[in-house]
Every structure is written in structure tokens, then in C-alpha cells.
Amino acid sequence: MPVATREWQLAARPHGEPTPDDFRLVELERPGPAEGQVVVRMLVMSVDPYMRGRMNAGKSYAAPWEIGETMKGGAVGRVVESRSPAVPEGSLVLADAAWRDVAVLDAAHVRVLPELPGIPPSYYLGVLGMPGLTAWVGLFRMAEFREADAVFVSGAAGAVGSLVGQFARLNGASRVVGSAGTPEKVRWLTGELGFDAAFDYHDGPVAELLRDAAPEGIDVFFDNVGGEHLEAAIGAFNEHGRGALCGAISGYNAVEPPPGPRNMFLMVGKKLSLRGFIVGDHTDMRDEFTTKVTRMVTSGDLVVRETVRDGLDDAVDTFLDLLRGGNTGKMIVKLAEG
Amino acid sequence: MPVATREWQLAARPHGEPTPDDFRLVELERPGPAEGQVVVRMLVMSVDPYMRGRMNAGKSYAAPWEIGETMKGGAVGRVVESRSPAVPEGSLVLADAAWRDVAVLDAAHVRVLPELPGIPPSYYLGVLGMPGLTAWVGLFRMAEFREADAVFVSGAAGAVGSLVGQFARLNGASRVVGSAGTPEKVRWLTGELGFDAAFDYHDGPVAELLRDAAPEGIDVFFDNVGGEHLEAAIGAFNEHGRGALCGAISGYNAVEPPPGPRNMFLMVGKKLSLRGFIVGDHTDMRDEFTTKVTRMVTSGDLVVRETVRDGLDDAVDTFLDLLRGGNTGKMIVKLAEG
Missing domain, CATH: 3.90.180.10 (Medium-chain alcohol dehydrogenases, catalytic domain)
Structure with missing residues (x-):
């Protein structure tokens, strides 16, 4: 029928x-x-x-x-x-x-x-699907997150970003910083989600906002936004900083490509890495991810x-x-x- | 005294x-x-x-x-x-x-x-010193060169670039392409050094010159030049392309930073990686490098x-x-x- x-x-x-x-x-x-x-x-x-x-x-x-x-x-x-x-x-x-x-x-x-x-x-x-696995793969595999890293997440109040920041916090990040697009989201990040700092990217040049939020620099960057956020992160990276490039929502509707980061030369001197990824290449991590994150959800550790x-x-x-x-x-x- | x-x-x-x-x-x-x-x-x-x-x-x-x-x-x-x-x-x-x-x-x-x-x-x-080790580390460790990769080297007639291209050729690259700044250098690359193709970057937009030189795309990029070369390589990368960023001589005398690559969004979709490095972090590779490259020099395999x-x-x-x-x-x- x-x-x-x-x-x-x-x-x-x-x-x-x-x-x-x-x-x-x-x-x-x-x-x-x-x-x-x-x-x-x-x-x-x-x-x-x-x-x-x-x-x-x-x-x-x-x-x-x-x-x-x-x-x-x-x-x-x-x-x-x-x-x-x-x-x-x-x-x-x-x-x-x-x-x-x-x-x-x-x-x-x-x-x-x-x-x-x-x-x-x-x-x-x-949280237990594609966005959750994306956060997991990007943070742990692509950005090689290690305990005591300072982490910056762009688009931190989104499906992926809100998990990246929490995974980092629950795994011993020295500092977790996020950007978002409204004051309410920023309050949510530093309130319920336990981010150490957050800013509304409409409030000024991202590089300055990030410098205030992470005055000692960042070790890991998880990018959902691209454009100005990426340039700011390259500037804020400590030596051996690592970026996981997950998305660039700032440019998705763009008809002309946005300007590129003008500070790419810092990649050499600071020995930085940037790695783009698609979660579909990393389904080998799904079992570990599902087991651990299910526990985080049911225990209430993860918001x-x-x-x-x-x-x-x-x-x-x-x-x-x-x-x-x-x-x-x-x-x-x-x-x-x- | x-x-x-x-x-x-x-x-x-x-x-x-x-x-x-x-x-x-x-x-x-x-x-x-x-x-x-x-x-x-x-x-x-x-x-x-x-x-x-x-x-x-x-x-x-x-x-x-x-x-x-x-x-x-x-x-x-x-x-x-x-x-x-x-x-x-x-x-x-x-x-x-x-x-x-x-x-x-x-x-x-x-x-x-x-x-x-x-x-x-x-x-x-x-060849047996810092530039040689730089070429070695960048190609094999940072760009994770593998047999059958197509390789593009910017500044390919320089101390480092001329070795990168030869190391790639001697290790089974499917194609080795280089850029240089004079017709004589280009002839040297495709002649004595055995590059598959080379171009003078003064002859047009690098992206177009690279497309002609590597019509099937590139898997590895070794960058000594930065700027326009980097943007061209990001555009030419095949999926999972890897860039070793060694230098950016195009900007060394610049008073204002050059424009950044406008195509960074391709990093995600093509799952690209870019890694800056300084050879001093990689002296653990020196013994292997010295042994192998001394043999390549004395055998005459390396020009x-x-x-x-x-x-x-x-x-x-x-x-x-x-x-x-x-x-x-x-x-x-x-x-x-x-």
C-alpha cells in the first residue's frame, strides 16, 4: 500500500x-x-x-x-x-x-x-549524534586537546560549540572561552555552562575581545564561525597552538569570499596547526564517544x-x-x- | 692573547x-x-x-x-x-x-x-645542515608525505625548496611541481632537478599557473613564500591535502601584512591541514636525516x-x-x- x-x-x-x-x-x-x-x-x-x-x-x-x-x-x-x-x-x-x-x-x-x-x-x-561526535573529534583528535590547555570556541552557544566547551572544561582545560551572538547566550555560557569567559562578537573587534577574555593566550581553537574569528585566534595562539576548523557559518551565505586572515605568517613562528575536518571521516571514534558522553549526560555533568x-x-x-x-x-x- | x-x-x-x-x-x-x-x-x-x-x-x-x-x-x-x-x-x-x-x-x-x-x-x-633538515622535517613529518602524493613547492629553487622537490621525487611522488622567480630557475627545476613542472610566479596569477602545472591537484604543499602562493595551494589541494609552512619570504620585508587567503573555508570541506614549523623543534630526526642524505649526496642521486x-x-x-x-x-x- x-x-x-x-x-x-x-x-x-x-x-x-x-x-x-x-x-x-x-x-x-x-x-x-x-x-x-x-x-x-x-x-x-x-x-x-x-x-x-x-x-x-x-x-x-x-x-x-x-x-x-x-x-x-x-x-x-x-x-x-x-x-x-x-x-x-x-x-x-x-x-x-x-x-x-x-x-x-x-x-x-x-x-x-x-x-x-x-x-x-x-x-x-x-549531544549523542553528529554534532556531539563533531565536538568530540574536533577537540580530542583534530586539536589534540590536552589537560591544562586554554580553549577558545567560536559559536560557543550552538549545538557543537556548547559541547566543545563543556568537554574541555570536564577534561581539565585551564581556561574555556567562547564567543556568541547575543548577550543572553553569553550569560548562558559563563553561567550554566561554566565557561571562564565569553563575549558577544558584535561588541568590538574579535581580536580585542579575545585578548580580554584570554589574556594569557589560547592553545586550542575550535572554529564554527571562520572569518574574523579565525584571524583573532591565530593572533591569540600560544606556541604550538592547534585549531580544529569545523565550520565557517559567517561565510555560508556570502556571495563573495570574506577576506582571509592577514596573519598567516604567524603559523610558522608560533608553529601553529590548523586542521579542517568532516565528522564522517572519524566514525571510528563513535563507540568511545557514545559510551563516555552517555555517561556524562545521565550523570548530569553535561548541560x-x-x-x-x-x-x-x-x-x-x-x-x-x-x-x-x-x-x-x-x-x-x-x-x-x- | x-x-x-x-x-x-x-x-x-x-x-x-x-x-x-x-x-x-x-x-x-x-x-x-x-x-x-x-x-x-x-x-x-x-x-x-x-x-x-x-x-x-x-x-x-x-x-x-x-x-x-x-x-x-x-x-x-x-x-x-x-x-x-x-x-x-x-x-x-x-x-x-x-x-x-x-x-x-x-x-x-x-x-x-x-x-x-x-x-x-x-x-x-x-644540504646536510639546517636547510636540509628543514626540507626533510617539513616534507616527511609536517606534511606527512606518502608515496604517490603530488607535491607543490614554492620557492623551489632555493636552498630548502630544491631539496624538498628532490626528496619527494626520490621517494615516489606522483608529480613534483615548483615555483621560482626567474626563467633560468624554472629551467633548472624541470631540467637538472627532474621536477615534472615548474613556473615563474611573475607570469600570471599563481592559482592559474599552478592549475596548469598540476591539473589533477596537489596533495602536499611545502611553502617558503606565503601570500598568493598559499591561497593558490589551498585552492589546488585535493581532499586531505597537507601543507607544511616553512617560511613566507614574500612578506619578510612587508611593512603591512599581505592579504590573507580568501579561501580558508575550503579547509573544512577538503579536510586540509596546515602546519607551521621551526626546524629546531625536530632535531630528533637529525640522525636519520644525516645518514640517508649523506648517502644520497655521495651516490649522486641528489643534485x-x-x-x-x-x-x-x-x-x-x-x-x-x-x-x-x-x-x-x-x-x-x-x-x-x-
């Missing part, structure tokens, strides 16, 4: 900041499940900054989304019909399910999730915050708001109870 | 391109050797691009040279008087001896050199070229000419026969 779905498709390639006209919500009938497939009713879906890059044409680390194609993304749902013994009806599953309310998926392409007290389904899109918005109809608005910094912690689109 | 010396001192801090007035040649009487010291008559001394940085005030990886102080640098000489049994008269020694014809040195601070057929003393300032200029009186002019690219291979100042 065919399955009725509602799906968001890319209607046009955005030029600069995306507008609602670049997207369309369609109603479809998808073929019912074949042998080995399951029907999943989605409970929560993810909107993430990296998705902006997929909307552009041209070569990147992943193929661009095609015009007229349903947009991709992580989601967690409940299996409502199963033709696979490995994934029985009622299972909670994570899938790269795309922006839709119901999906027919190969059982081999979903991951059955444990249902643990204190771990709602949405956490598998955030987890989400910004939850309701409904598939508003998913594009929620995504656009994410790009404008409307989230604190992970931005989640809630699709159904369950 | 006091020892008469002639020494070059820094007379003033250069602003932009140094002029002869920034230096002065003085005649001194230094105290004769104490117990444990030796008197060394210098045969050859080194001028190197890094020295330009030492002439500036301000914090760097090494303390700046002081005004009125004899300028430092590597030299090889013959011991003409010894008060140390460890370093007898007649020994050939390497020392951080400064710009002078005769030096009184602690025996503990000189390294006695072997005298091997086919290895003139000047090689210990170049070694020097630009030799005569005399201490012209040492400053030789240094200024080095900054303008007047050398092919290592620039050497010859002080005496011996």
Missing part, C-alpha cells in the same frame, strides 16, 4: 541568504515497503548549518542537493510498519531520512536506538540544551532562523509525539 | 627592505680562549631568509637581534687553537658562530664534522647546487641579494680557504 508523505524539496539554489521561495513543501505518495524495508513515522528532525552548503551547486565534500529533490538530514522516528525482522515495529530509529514526516527506508540504513531514561529521542540528533520548534510546515523557517543564530544549543524540529 | 676579529653588527632595525646602512662591519679584539674554548677560523658562513625576521623587534620564536650586537648565523671553520681535548686543533667544526671571520667559542657549542670525499664544508650549511659569494666585506650585500632571490640553491659566503 502506498505511503502518503509530506516532504520539503529544494525549489531553487539560494543566492546569498536563502528565502522561503527557494523551498517547497509537497505531498507525495511513496511506494509501500518492500521486503527488508520499514516505514518510519518521524518524531524529530535536524536542521544544521552544514545544510546551507548542500544547497549550492559545485564540488564540495558531499554532492550538492539537486533541485526538485527532497532535502536530506538526520531524523529520529518510530517504526510503524516493518518488513525486516532486524528492525521490528515499535523500534526507535535514527536515519538520514530527509525533511519529511514519514519515510520508507531500507532497514540496513537505519540505526536502532536504545531507549534510556533521561535520553529523549532528540538527543540522538544533538544539554535544545531549541525545539514545532512542525514540518515551519521547518524551513526554523532552518533560516538557525542560520541567523536563533538557536541556543541544538535546533530541533519536532514532528510528532511518540 | 686577544684575538682580532671582523664582525657584522646590526646598526639599526630595517623598516621594510633592509639597506646597507642598517649594518656595520667592525674590527674587534676578543679575549683569547679560556680553558675549554677553541679559536675557529671560519671558512664559509650562511645567509638565510629567516635572518630577516631576527632584525625586527618584538616577540617571535627566537629573540630578536639587538642593535649593536654581532649578527648570528651558522658557519663552518677550522680550529686554529684549542684549549679543549675534545676538539683538537685542525678539526672542522660547525657552529652558530655569527657573522665574523674568526670566533672564540666554547668547545661544547661546536660540532666536529666528518671530512668525507665529495662533501665540502659548505654542505653542512645547506646539490650552491651560489657562492666571496668575502665577509660583501656578506650584507649577499644577504640582501638572497632576499631578492639572487641565489639558486644554497647561498654561501666564502670567508677563507681551508
Whole structure:
């Protein structure tokens, strides 16, 4: 029996900041499940900054989304019909399910999730999902974080940044500093999250704000923002400083590339390293990450915050708001109870 | 008995391109050797691009040279008087001896050199010295060169670059590409040195020249030049490209910092790494380097070229000419026969 779905498709390639006209919500009938497939009713879906890059044409680390194609993304749902013994009806599953309310998926392409007290389904899109692993890989592998390092995180109130700072604090950082885009976020960082200092990057040149926040310099930089933040970090690095470059949201909607850091010559004298990375290359760390971070969550050591918005109809608005910094912690689109 | 010396001192801090007035040649009487010291008559001394940085005030990886102080640098000489049994008269020694014809040195601070057929003393300032080890460390440790990598070297006709390209070729690079500043140097690279392609960076935008020289992209970049070369390499990198940042001679005389690379966002999507380094942190590689490269030199596998200029009186002019690219291979100042 065919399955009725509602799906968001890319209607046009955005030029600069995306507008609602670049997207369309369609109603479809998808073929019912074949042998080995399951029907999943989605409970929560993810909107993430990296998705902006997929909307552009041209070569990147992943193929661009095609015009007229349903947009991709992580989601967690409940299996409502199963033709696979490995994934029985009622299972909670994570899938790269795309922006839709119901999906027919190969059982081999979903991951059955444990249902643990204190771990709602949405956490598998955030702290225990791709953003959490991104924070873990970037801090520990790419930036080679060591006890007593001073750490600076840009975009520190986001899904990834808020975890990076906490992982660093819980692992003996000498100082944890973050930047964010509103006074409320800054207060949250130095309050509930226990950052040693934080600043609103609208308040002045980032290099000066960072110098005040980390007067003894930084050893590790985790970059979600790029542009001026990267130049400031290069200037603030101590010798042997290490940067993990995770994203550059400041430039995602840029039509012209932003100016580059004018102080790259410091890379030599201070013996700095900068390493860009994509979490998909580092899934070998997932088991260690999942075990340790699940414990941090259930013990209450880790503060987890989400910004939850309701409904598939508003998913594009929620995504656009994410790009404008409307989230604190992970931005989640809630699709159904369950 | 006091020892008469002639020494070059820094007379003033250069602003932009140094002029002869920034230096002065003085005649001194230094105290004769104490117990444990030796008197060394210098045969050859080194001028190197890094020295330009030492002439500036301000914090760097090494303390700046002081005004009125004899300028430092590597030299090889013959011991003409010894008060140390460890370093007898007649020994050939390497020392951080400064710009002078005769030096009184602690025996503990000189390294006695072997005298091997086919290895003139000047090689210990170049291919078997600091520039050689710099090439080795940068290629194999910082850029993690692997067989079949395509390699781009900027400033490829210099002391370091000419070795990087050859080390890569002799170790199975799929392609070796270099940039240089004159047509003669370019011909030397693709001729005697066996580079697959080379270009004169005056001939157009470096990004375009590099695209023509390495149409399949590059995996490793060894940077001696910085600026536009760095941006071009970031653009040309294949996924997981690795850059060893050794120097940025294009900016050494700059009064204002040059524009930074406008394509740093590619670091994430292509998962690139850039690592600045100073050879002094990597002396643990010296024994392996010395053994292997001595063999490459004596076997004739490695082409070694020097630009030799005569005399201490012209040492400053030789240094200024080095900054303008007047050398092919290592620039050497010859002080005496011996």
C-alpha cells in the first residue's frame, strides 16, 4: 500500500541568504515497503548549518542537493510498519531520512536506538549524534586537546560549540572561552555552562575581545564561525597552538569570499596547526564517544540544551532562523509525539 | 692573547627592505680562549631568509637581534687553537658562530664534522645542515608525505625548496611541481632537478599557473613564500591535502601584512591541514636525516647546487641579494680557504 508523505524539496539554489521561495513543501505518495524495508513515522528532525552548503551547486565534500529533490538530514522516528525482522515495529530509529514526516527506508540504513531514561529521542540528533561526535573529534583528535590547555570556541552557544566547551572544561582545560551572538547566550555560557569567559562578537573587534577574555593566550581553537574569528585566534595562539576548523557559518551565505586572515605568517613562528575536518571521516571514534558522553549526560555533568520548534510546515523557517543564530544549543524540529 | 676579529653588527632595525646602512662591519679584539674554548677560523658562513625576521623587534620564536650586537648565523671553520681535548686543533667544526671571520667559542657549542670525499664544508650549511633538515622535517613529518602524493613547492629553487622537490621525487611522488622567480630557475627545476613542472610566479596569477602545472591537484604543499602562493595551494589541494609552512619570504620585508587567503573555508570541506614549523623543534630526526642524505649526496642521486659569494666585506650585500632571490640553491659566503 502506498505511503502518503509530506516532504520539503529544494525549489531553487539560494543566492546569498536563502528565502522561503527557494523551498517547497509537497505531498507525495511513496511506494509501500518492500521486503527488508520499514516505514518510519518521524518524531524529530535536524536542521544544521552544514545544510546551507548542500544547497549550492559545485564540488564540495558531499554532492550538492539537486533541485526538485527532497532535502536530506538526520531524523529520529518510530517504526510503524516493518518488513525486516532486524528492525521490528515499535523500534526507535535514527536515519538520514530527509525533511519529511514519514519515510520508507531500507532497514540496513537505519540505526536502532536504545531507549534510556533521561535520553529523549532528540538527543540522538544533538549531544549523542553528529554534532556531539563533531565536538568530540574536533577537540580530542583534530586539536589534540590536552589537560591544562586554554580553549577558545567560536559559536560557543550552538549545538557543537556548547559541547566543545563543556568537554574541555570536564577534561581539565585551564581556561574555556567562547564567543556568541547575543548577550543572553553569553550569560548562558559563563553561567550554566561554566565557561571562564565569553563575549558577544558584535561588541568590538574579535581580536580585542579575545585578548580580554584570554589574556594569557589560547592553545586550542575550535572554529564554527571562520572569518574574523579565525584571524583573532591565530593572533591569540600560544606556541604550538592547534585549531580544529569545523565550520565557517559567517561565510555560508556570502556571495563573495570574506577576506582571509592577514596573519598567516604567524603559523610558522608560533608553529601553529590548523586542521579542517568532516565528522564522517572519524566514525571510528563513535563507540568511545557514545559510551563516555552517555555517561556524562545521565550523570548530569553535561548541560544539554535544545531549541525545539514545532512542525514540518515551519521547518524551513526554523532552518533560516538557525542560520541567523536563533538557536541556543541544538535546533530541533519536532514532528510528532511518540 | 686577544684575538682580532671582523664582525657584522646590526646598526639599526630595517623598516621594510633592509639597506646597507642598517649594518656595520667592525674590527674587534676578543679575549683569547679560556680553558675549554677553541679559536675557529671560519671558512664559509650562511645567509638565510629567516635572518630577516631576527632584525625586527618584538616577540617571535627566537629573540630578536639587538642593535649593536654581532649578527648570528651558522658557519663552518677550522680550529686554529684549542684549549679543549675534545676538539683538537685542525678539526672542522660547525657552529652558530655569527657573522665574523674568526670566533672564540666554547668547545661544547661546536660540532666536529666528518671530512668525507665529495662533501665540502659548505654542505653542512645547506644540504646536510639546517636547510636540509628543514626540507626533510617539513616534507616527511609536517606534511606527512606518502608515496604517490603530488607535491607543490614554492620557492623551489632555493636552498630548502630544491631539496624538498628532490626528496619527494626520490621517494615516489606522483608529480613534483615548483615555483621560482626567474626563467633560468624554472629551467633548472624541470631540467637538472627532474621536477615534472615548474613556473615563474611573475607570469600570471599563481592559482592559474599552478592549475596548469598540476591539473589533477596537489596533495602536499611545502611553502617558503606565503601570500598568493598559499591561497593558490589551498585552492589546488585535493581532499586531505597537507601543507607544511616553512617560511613566507614574500612578506619578510612587508611593512603591512599581505592579504590573507580568501579561501580558508575550503579547509573544512577538503579536510586540509596546515602546519607551521621551526626546524629546531625536530632535531630528533637529525640522525636519520644525516645518514640517508649523506648517502644520497655521495651516490649522486641528489643534485646539490650552491651560489657562492666571496668575502665577509660583501656578506650584507649577499644577504640582501638572497632576499631578492639572487641565489639558486644554497647561498654561501666564502670567508677563507681551508
